[in-house]
Amino acid sequence: RKEVEQDPGPFNVPEGATVAFNCTYSNSASQSFFWYRQDCRKEPKLLMSVYSSGNEDGRFTAQLNRASQYISLLIRDSKLSDSATYLCVVIGASGYSTLTFGKGTMLLVSP
Amino acid sequence: EAQVTQNPRYLITVTGKKLTVTCSQNMNHEYMSWYRQDPGLGLRQIYYSMNVEVTDKGDVPEGYKVSRKEKRNFPLILESPSPNQTSLYFCASSPYRQGNTGELFFGEGSRLTVL
Numbered sequence: 393r394k395e396v397e398q399d400p401g402p403f404n405v406p407e408g409a410t411v412a413f414n415c416t417y418s419n420s421a422s423q424s425f426f427w428y429r430q431d432c433r434k435e436p437k438l439l440m441s442v443y444s445s446g447n448e449d450g451r452f453t454a455q456l457n458r459a460s461q462y463i464s465l466l467i468r469d470s471k472l473s474d475s476a477t478y479l480c481v482v483i484g485a486s487g488y489s490t491l492t493f494g495k496g497t498m499l500l501v502s503p
Numbered sequence: 504e505a506q507v508t509q510n511p512r513y514l515i516t517v518t519g520k521k522l523t524v525t526c527s528q529n530m531n532h533e534y535m536s537w538y539r540q541d542p543g544l545g546l547r548q549i550y551y552s553m554n555v556e557v558t559d560k561g562d563v564p565e566g567y568k569v570s571r572k573e574k575r576n577f578p579l580i581l582e583s584p585s586p587n588q589t590s591l592y593f594c595a596s597s598p599y600r601q602g603n604t605g606e607l608f609f610g611e612g613s614r615l616t617v618l
Contacts, residue, residue, distance in 0.1 A: 428607075435593055435609035436546070479546070481607075488534050488551065488597065489559065495545030 395419060396482050398494035405501055409470045413497045415480030416462040419490070424483040425456055425463045429476045430496065436479055439465075470501045505530045509594050509610035516584055517618050524579045524613050526594030532608070534597040535577040536561070537569065539590040540612075546593070552577055584617040591615075 397416045405411050417425075425442035440447065442454040442463045453466040463482075467474055477496040484490030507528045516522055528535065536551035538561075548561030552571040566588055568580040577596075581588060594610040 426606075433591075433612070435611055436607070437609070438606045488536075488553070491536075491548070493538075493546040495543070 396480060396492045396494040398478075398480055398497045400495060400497060402498040402500050405470050405499070407470055407472060407501055407503055409501075410466065410468045411470055411499060412467075413465045413478055413480075413499075414462050415464070415482075415494050416460075417480075417482045417492075418461070419482070419484050420458075420461060421485045422461075422482045422490075423485050425454075426481040426483075427454055427463075427465050428479040428481060428493075430479055431476050439478070467499075470499075472501050472503065475499055475501045505608070507594055507596050507608050507610040509592070509613045511613060512611060513614050515616045515618065518585055519583050522581050522584060522615075524581075524592060524594075524615070526577045526579065526610060527575050528577075528594075528596040528608070529575065530596060530598065530608065531574065532596035532598050533574070535571065536595050536607075537567070537577070537579045538593045538595065539563065539588075540593065541590050549579065549592075581615075584615075586617050589615060589617050 395418050427439040428436040429439045430436040442456050446455040451468045455464045477498045479496045480494040510525045533554045537549040538546045540546050547563045550569040552558045592613045595607045597607050
């Protein structure tokens with residue numbers, strides 16, 4: 393089983409739609425979780441950290457389910473500018489030596 | 504301005520001709536790393552460094568070398584490039600502290616083509 397798995401997509405949604413991505417991880421000792429956004433041919437940038445209690449930033453909500461070993465990202469009221477690839481990042485108990493990126497999920501928002 | 508700077512941004516070279524991709528950060532970060540990104544394979548870590556003079560192999564270190572003589576610089580060296588090293592390369596840094604993970608800051612990427 394791969395360490396971090398994401399549905400590659402693409403997810404094609406109309407503006408205004410709500411879309412959710414999941415990311416599963418295999419190491420139950422994983423400690424830290426993040427969502428990054430990558431625009432085409434650009435560098436990844438941190439979108440949000442994922443906390444155990446869940447967290448929200450405007451239209452974006454991130455959640456962690458330790459029992460089922462996955463994290464999720466919910467985007468409400470999608471905008472054209474949300475079109476990008478969303479990468480999940482999982483860091484194990486040993487810190488950055490165990491940092492793993494998912495392959496990313498592509499989102500395409502159309503008018 | 505806080506940033507990670509990579510050079511060159513674009514390079515076309517030939518098999519066997521040694522090259523170095525430089526990476527420099529001005530944020531006094533301890534952690535630095537190199538990734539390559541290929542279609543369908545995502546970001547794969549090549550090497551990383553927790554601090555000066557400390558480097559470790561990532562998932563795909565074959566054909567690459569790195570050094571960390573200064574905190575701010577982390578060059579990626581391809582001693583004898585081959586076509587399978589054609590890729591998009593990213594350098595990243597972070598203010599890592601043991602047990603306290605932080606945000607990764609990426610350079611803009613270096614697109615390398617080996618003919």
